[in-house]
Amino acid sequence: MSTATTSTRVTTGTTRTTNPFAGAAASARAELLRLRKWPAVWVTIGAWLALTVMFGFLFNYVSYKTGDTSFSNEGVTRQSLLDEVLPANVPHVLIQGMPMFGGALMLVLGALVAGNGYGWGTWKTVLTQGPARPAVVTGSFAALTVFVVTTVVATLALCFGLALLIAGVESQTVVWPTLSDTAKSTGVGFLVMEMWALLGFLLGTVARGPALSVGLGLVWALVVENLLRGVGQLLGPVEAFTKILPGTAGGSLVGSIVGTGGPDPTPGVLDTLSGSTAMIVLGAYLVLTPLLAGWLVTRRDVA
Amino acid sequence: MVEGMNLNHDNHDTVVQTQKLTKRYGDRLAADRVSLTVRRGEVYGFLGPNGAGKTTTLRMILGLIRPTSGSAAVLGQPAGSPAAVARVGALVEGPGFYPYLSGKDNLRVMARYRGIPESAADEALERVDLATRGDDRFKSYSLGMKQRLGAASALMGDPDLVVLDEPTNGLDPAGMLDMRRLIVDLARGGQTVLLSSHLLDEVQEICDRVGVINNGELLMESTVAELRGGASLAVRGRPVDRAIAVAMGLAGDDGVHVDGDRMLVDLEPADAPALVRELVAAGVAVHEVTSVERTLEEVFFEMTRNELEATR
Numbered sequence: 001m002s003t004a005t006t007s008t009r010v011t012t013g014t015t016r017t018t019n020p021f022a023g024a025a026a027s028a029r030a031e032l033l034r035l036r037k038w039p040a041v042w043v044t045i046g047a048w049l050a051l052t053v054m055f056g057f058l059f060n061y062v063s064y065k066t067g068d069t070s071f072s073n074e075g076v077t078r079q080s081l082l083d084e085v086l087p088a089n090v091p092h093v094l095i096q097g098m099p100m101f102g103g104a105l106m107l108v109l110g111a112l113v114a115g116n117g118y119g120w121g122t123w124k125t126v127l128t129q130g131p132a133r134p135a136v137v138t139g140s141f142a143a144l145t146v147f148v149v150t151t152v153v154a155t156l157a158l159c160f161g162l163a164l165l166i167a168g169v170e171s172q173t174v175v176w177p178t179l180s181d182t183a184k185s186t187g188v189g190f191l192v193m194e195m196w197a198l199l200g201f202l203l204g205t206v207a208r209g210p211a212l213s214v215g216l217g218l219v220w221a222l223v224v225e226n227l228l229r230g231v232g233q234l235l236g237p238v239e240a241f242t243k244i245l246p247g248t249a250g251g252s253l254v255g256s257i258v259g260t261g262g263p264d265p266t267p268g269v270l271d272t273l274s275g276s277t278a279m280i281v282l283g284a285y286l287v288l289t290p291l292l293a294g295w296l297v298t299r300r301d302v303a
Numbered sequence: 304m305v306e307g308m309n310l311n312h313d314n315h316d317t318v319v320q321t322q323k324l325t326k327r328y329g330d331r332l333a334a335d336r337v338s339l340t341v342r343r344g345e346v347y348g349f350l351g352p353n354g355a356g357k358t359t360t361l362r363m364i365l366g367l368i369r370p371t372s373g374s375a376a377v378l379g380q381p382a383g384s385p386a387a388v389a390r391v392g393a394l395v396e397g398p399g400f401y402p403y404l405s406g407k408d409n410l411r412v413m414a415r416y417r418g419i420p421e422s423a424a425d426e427a428l429e430r431v432d433l434a435t436r437g438d439d440r441f442k443s444y445s446l447g448m449k450q451r452l453g454a455a456s457a458l459m460g461d462p463d464l465v466v467l468d469e470p471t472n473g474l475d476p477a478g479m480l481d482m483r484r485l486i487v488d489l490a491r492g493g494q495t496v497l498l499s500s501h502l503l504d505e506v507q508e509i510c511d512r513v514g515v516i517n518n519g520e521l522l523m524e525s526t527v528a529e530l531r532g533g534a535s536l537a538v539r540g541r542p543v544d545r546a547i548a549v550a551m552g553l554a555g556d557d558g559v560h561v562d563g564d565r566m567l568v569d570l571e572p573a574d575a576p577a578l579v580r581e582l583v584a585a586g587v588a589v590h591e592v593t594s595v596e597r598t599l600e601e602v603f604f605e606m607t608r609n610e611l612e613a614t615r
Contacts, residue, residue, distance in 0.1 A: 022418060023385060030415035034401050037408060121399025125456065128365050129416035130389035136416075301368035303396075 023131030027139020028146075030126075031113075035143055040112055045151050048105045052155055055101075056093040057085050057162045087163040088175040091185035092258040094152075094159050098189050099251035100222065100268025102155075103196035106148060107217045110200025113144050114293070115210035124302050137294040141201070148197050152190045156182075188257060192250040195282055196221070198289040199246060205293045221247060229272070243273060246285050252278035316343045318464050318495045319364055321382075323373035326359050333359040335519040336373065341464075341497050341512075346490045348510030348527075349499040350603065356519035357499040358396045361468050364497070365393050378463055389417070392462035394470060398453030402442035406433055406452050409441055410459065419460045427455035432481070446473035454482065458489070465489055466497045471505060483509050507531075507599040517607050531597050534572055538582070539565040539591040546587045553578055567595065 035041050064081040083089060117123040126136060167174050203213035225247035232239035242248055251268045256275030258266070273281065319341035326334040334356045341347040351357050362368045364375050366383015375382035378390050400409040410424035417423075428437045431451040436444070444452065450473050457465050467486070471479040487509050489496050500506050506513055507527055514524040523530070540546035543566075550559045550568045558569035570578060572594040582589050 026416055026418040030412045033408070033415060034404060034412045038401070038403055040403075120402060121397060122401055123399075124367060124395060125399040125413065126416055127367060128388060128391065128393040128395070129413055130385055130418065131416060132385040135385075301362075303362070303368070 020132060020135050023135030024138040024142070027126075027131050027136045028142040029139075031140050031143030032146060035113065035147060041109065041147060044105050044109045044112070045147070045154070048102050048151060049155060049158055051097060051101050051105075052093075052158060053162065055097055056159065057166070060085050061166060082166075082170065082172070085163060085166050086172055086175070087160060087167060088177050090156070090159045090163050091177045091181045093163075094156055095185050095189040095192070095254050096258050096266045096269055098192045099247065099254045099270070102151075102189075102193055103247070103250055103268075104218055104221045106151070106193045106197040107200035107203070107221055108214050109147065110144060110197040110202075111204035111207075111213040111217055112200075112210050113140065113204065114201040115204030115207060115213050118208040118302075119210075123297075127302055133298040134294055137290075137297045141198070141290050141294075144197055144201060145194060148194045149190060152186060152193055155189070156186055185257060188253055191279075191282055191286065192254060195246055195250060195285045195289070198286065198293070202289050202293040202296075205296050229270075244281055246282075248272050249278045249281035249285065253282055317341070317376075317379075318343050319347075319375070319377050319497060321360070321364065321373065321375040324360060324363055324370050324375055325372045326356075326363060326368065327371040332519045334363065334370075337516065337519075337521045338373075339514045339521055339524055341495060343495055344490060344493060345511040346486060346496045346498060346509055348506035348513040349497065349516065350501070350503065350506050350513050350599075351499075351516035352501055352607075355501075355516045357501075357516055358468055359519075360516070361393075361395055361466055361497070361499060365391065365395060365466060367395070390463045391466060392457035392459065392464070393466040393468075394450075394453040394457045395466065395468045397472070398449045398456070400441045400449070400452060400456075403440060405438045405440055406444065406448075406455075407437035409452065410456055413456050414459055417460050423459045427459045428452075430458060430485070431455040447475060447478050450474055451478070451482075454485070462494070464495045464497060468499045469501070470498060471500070471502065479505075503598070503600040503603055513599075515603060515606060522606050527599065530602050531599060532602070533569075534594050534596045536568045536570050536572065536575055536578065537562070537565050537591070537593045537595045538568055538578070538589070540582055540587040540589045542587070545585055546582060549581050549585045549587060550578065553581060565591070 060081050064078055064085075067078065084093065117126070127133060131139070164174065166172075200213065200217055203217045204210060207213040207216070225242070225245050228238060228245070229242045229248070232242040247268065248270060251270035252273035253275060255269045255271045256278065258269060260269055260271040317340055319339070321340075322338050323336040324334055324338070325332065325336055337356070337360050339347075339349075339360075349357050349360070359368070363370045364377060364382050366388060377387040380387035400406075401412070404412065407424050407428060410427055411421045414421045414423045425434070425437070428434045431454055433448060433451055433455060436448065441449065441452065450470065454467065454470055457467060470486070471482050474482055483505065486496050486498060490511075498506075498510065510527055512524065512526050513530060515522045515530070538546065538550065543561075543564075547559055547561070547566055550566060553574070554568045554570050560567045568578065575592055575594070579589055579592060
């Protein structure tokens with residue numbers, strides 16, 4: 001270790017991060033750096049993009065080309081199979097998988113971002129750097145949100161890319177969706193994905209680790225909510241409860257755009273709530289989840 | 304958290320002050336009314352066996368955990384407040400870093416949190432001799448390298464107070480020596496160091512003052528020299544009873560302790576000629592006179608033994 005550099009110490013007085021806004025901005029920049037370089041983040045986002053390619057385009061297109069039908073497109077005409085993978089349908093393809101699969105993967109992402117730091121001891125290190133705990137958590141939410149936005153934008157670009165490719169290969173006239181439809185779908189997609197990411201962050205914070213939070217979160221999002229909705233059809237009080245679940249809100253909001261009719265309903269896409277009611281429930285999750293997670297981080301002892 | 308404390312002593316010599324800091328986990332008192340004071344520019348050794356309450360106290364000083372009762376102030380600010388934390392660098396109970404990032408990227412992340420230029424990461428790596436391994440992933444580091452990276456992180460931004468919890472854990476002898484040199488150098492450069500250790504020779508070697516903690520209680524706080532006490536004289540003379548009588552005449556009845564075939568006399572080395580003269584005059588055959596100093600280890604075990612006996 002060098003011992004020659006200390007005699008000329010200059011006190012820098014690191015007061016920059018004591019301002020809450022500066023602290024939150026510094027925290028967000030730090031989180032962005034470490035998340036950007038974390039392979040697990042890209043694997044999670046990549047898994048979602050792969051699902052979009054498979055369920056949004058590949059299966060339908062292969063069925064169209066081969067004339068086969070599969071579990072995901074039973075009873076659909078060939079022309080409608082092709083229509084589903086052309087640019088005009090991108091606003092629907094973009095979001096139809098988000099209530100269940102996209103949301104589940106964002107939940108994993110949020111749980112990883114919050115939970116791993118407890119096992120690694122990195123929250124301990126971070127909380128001794130200067131920014132106050134609310135600033136640190138705000139920064140972490142901001143960085144997580146940047147990755148959710150990145151995911152939605154990448155999904156949109158991928159969908160248009162594939163749709164244009166198929167249109168070109170099949171010599172179809174390119175019909176663009178309206179800008180407002182595209183913007184609306186992108187916005188709804190972001191809100192649904194963000195809600196699940198924040199719920200994942202909350203779970204990771206509560207469990208102080210990724211394993212339990214990811215496990216419980218996925219079972220909840222993929223299984224329990226669906227079971228409850230099934231039971232809810234028989235029991236009134238359970239039905240009332242299912243209406244305020246995050247999956248119901250996200251599924252209904254997406255359902256209000258893509259519709260739930262047709263021969264091939266997408267898992268997780270619902271019509272339980274109206275679009276506006278779903279928006280209110282989802283908004284409540286978007287506000288309450290980070291507040292609760294932030295409160296927990298601010299209050300707790302970090303070992 | 305800071306009721307009843309004077310927080311307006313930022314320019315004063317006190318860097319850390321805790322008052323009756325207590326942390327209770329269920330029935331167990333991890334820290335029991337710890338009141339310690341760390342002064343500006345000193346290397347303060349927080350000494351105690353494993354599980355004595357050192358890390359718990361340091362965590363409270365850093366604001367990582369809340370005290371059950373009592374209070375702590377750091378640099379005149381409530382412990383854990385952003386104004387205090389921003390001026391403190393810490394390595395507490397093992398280094399906590401992102402395993403998938405390189406050592407350098409880990410420091411860059413922490414530099415961003417601190418709001419200081421990322422170039423601080425390179426300087427810090429140089430300082431702990433990790434520059435050549437800076438691009439390797441943290442998870443590939445040895446225990447000693449991880450510890451050094453933790454120290455590097457604590458030094459970034461030249462904090463006024465550096466808190467190091469068992470900083471030589473996992474280091475080889477050369478690494479321990481380097482770490483101790485670094486700590487002494489920090490103090491020379493004007494930084495205050497609060498260091499916890501269970502290694503007595505380490506504390507004895509590099510600390511100005513020391514707080515001894517055991518079972519969550521701060522047993523005493525003083526300079527290392529005060530703690531060790533003055534030197535005494537070890538004398539072997541025959542006949543023993545006559546030698547003891549003469550020594551008591553000079554050092555007082557309580558100033559002579561029999562230790563095997565020799566006696567320990569509470570006199571300074573400068574008093575040796577006078578003692579020898581008296582002994583010879585009294586007809587004692589003097590075989591050996593040496594000056595002895597107690598090690599911190601002896602003091603420590605004596606202190607913890609006394610505490611054990613007192614609790615029985």
